[in-house]
Amino acid sequence: QVQLVESGGGLVQAGGSLRLSCSASGLTFSLSAMGWFRQAPGKEREFVAAISSRAGSTNHADSVKGRFTISRDNAKNTVYLQMNSLKPEDTAVYYCAAQRQLSDRIPNNFGSWGQGTQVTVSS
Secondary structure, eight states, X not given: OOEEEEEOOEEEETTOOEEEEEEEESSOGGGEEEEEEEXXXXXXXXXXXXXXXXXXXXXXXXXXXXXXXXXXXXXXXXXXXXXXXXXXXXXXXXXXXXXXXXXXXXXXXXXXXOOOEEEEEEO
């Protein structure tokens, strides 16, 4: 059974930084693409960033490009989201997602999800 556990969320002032972590188990991490999504109150869940299984490809939403960076450590079965220059509009629950992907590409859909971690950015 796939388990994804997010950590690192919290309350931060605008302009500050946070690093989210997602620890994965129950899957072959090195053969899984990983992603971060977020959902703000009253809004639909949206894509934030994704990384292919061997980190050959990354993708970031336009709203976070230049501020957020996704990375992974396959030896630790962990994916990270470094968030800098945070804005109040980044406030949301952030979810980690995984999808088995034999090729080093980012899939269109993710099948496994974590419980989420709250990020709140105050103005």
